[in-house]
Structure formats: structure tokens, C-alpha cells
Amino acid sequence: MxxxxxxxxxxxxxxxxxxxxxxxxxxxxxxxxxxxxxxxxxxxxxxxxxxxxxxxxxxxxxxxxxxxxxxxxxxxxxxxxxxxxxxxxxxxxxxxxxxxxxxxxxxPAVGRRGELVVAVGTNGAAPALARRVRDQMLAGVDDSFVAWVGILHELRSVLRNSVLDPAVRAALLTEFSSDEWLDRVRADAPAARAAMGDRVRASASSLPPGV
Structure with a gap:
């Protein structure tokens, strides 16, 4: 599959x-x-x-x-x-x-929290097990995690339009997906969102080498 x-x-x-x-x-x-x-x-x-x-x-x-x-x-x-x-x-x-x-x-067995979508399958062998694994995964997702994914979803389109170097975009998305940023969202989501925006704006003029 x-x-x-x-x-x-x-x-x-x-x-x-x-x-x-x-x-x-x-x-x-x-x-x-x-x-x-x-x-x-x-x-x-x-x-x-x-x-x-x-x-x-x-x-x-x-x-x-x-x-x-x-x-x-x-x-x-x-x-x-x-x-x-x-x-x-x-x-x-x-x-x-x-x-x-x-x-x-x-x-698959699907679960949604905001922009986060969890899908678990067993190639049709055990749908009940797939649902159980899905529920276990979602049990570890709190409101701050959902907010973090929502911020990343919002920033992805901003990055695509403002940061022209694909390598820089990928590096920023990797950075924003780290536990450090999740901790910052948990501590103060609006402040974390603003800090991410500052990082994006600082890289907005980035161009691929040779352009």
C-alpha cells in the first residue's frame, strides 16, 4: 500500500x-x-x-x-x-x-485536531487495532501542540511566498518543528508566533546562490 x-x-x-x-x-x-x-x-x-x-x-x-x-x-x-x-x-x-x-x-483510521491529521492503517488486517493506535497517538496531543501545528501551517505559505531559497525554507521549517519551538509555544503561543515571524522576515530576502 x-x-x-x-x-x-x-x-x-x-x-x-x-x-x-x-x-x-x-x-x-x-x-x-x-x-x-x-x-x-x-x-x-x-x-x-x-x-x-x-x-x-x-x-x-x-x-x-x-x-x-x-x-x-x-x-x-x-x-x-x-x-x-x-x-x-x-x-x-x-x-x-x-x-x-x-x-x-x-x-486508515483517521483522527483530527486542528491542522494535525493522524492516519493509521494495517493494510486492512486489523481496523480495530488501527483505531486503538490512532487514539493512543492523539491522547498525547495537547492544545499547545495543536496550536503549534496551526502556526506551522500558517507560516508555510508565508515562507513559500517570501523566502525564495528552497534550502533556507527547509531549514526554517526544520527549526520551527523542533521541541524548542514547541516549548516556546507552550510557554507563550502569541510570543512564539511573533518570534517565528521575525525569523521569516529576517530571511525574506534570501535568494538561491547565483540568482
């Missing part, structure tokens, strides 16, 4: 089967910015567009995958098999909720 964090805004995600599992995956994809289409012959009462999710109240057909960048098969096993085959024929990545080995990818 090759782990990635995938950007979904502007992409279409199709979920076949809108039950508990399919609904959860549809909501997660919508929260990530995807245009989500759920195909289910028995959608929730009155469903049309809910929380940015478009419900298609029809039995699955291959044409339902038109335009999909990502597909989740969360229907009965026989339908899932068809969805997987049709998605692969279109060279679209597909996840089979019932038979992980049949699809192209599995989903």
Missing part, C-alpha cells in the same frame, strides 16, 4: 450504497471538498442534496461512475463486485468495503 493525503476539491466521488458505511464515507469525502454522488435505490426519506451530497435513488448502473475520480463500493457484495470491475475498467481507483483486497485502496 502507498499512503497518501489526497486533495479532493473539484473532484467527483461516487459512493455506491448509502448505508452506515457508505454514508460515513460520503460525508468524509464531502467534508474534504469533493462533489459526492451517492447511488442507492432506497435513499433516506426526502433525500436529494444533503450536506453537499447528491443522492441518486436508482439501482446501480455503470454510467453512474461517469466523471468519478474516486469510487467507494459500499453496497451488497454482488453489487460491489460489479462496481469494482466497472471502476477498474475506467481506470478509476475504487475501495470495496466488504472485500478490501478486491479494491485498489483501504481507508
Amino acid at each position: 502507498f499512503p497518501i493525503f489526497l486533495s479532493l476539491p473539484g473532484r467527483t466521488v461516487v459512493v455506491v450504497g448509502g448505508g452506515r458505511v457508505g454514508g460515513r464515507r460520503a460525508r468524509a469525502a464531502a467534508a474534504a471538498g469533493a462533489a459526492v454522488r451517492v447511488v442507492d435505490p432506497a435513499p433516506p426519506a426526502g433525500a436529494s442534496v444533503i450536506d453537499g451530497i447528491t443522492w441518486v435513488p436508482e439501482a446501480y448502473q455503470p454510467d453512474h461512475l461517469a466523471g468519478a475520480a474516486l469510487v467507494f463500493a459500499s453496497a451488497p457484495a454482488a453489487v460491489n463486485a460489479r462496481v469494482v470491475a466497472d471502476a477498474k475498467a475506467r481506470n478509476v481507483l475504487v475501495c470495496d468495503a466488504a472485500e478490501p483486497d478486491r479494491g485498489d485502496f483501504t481507508l
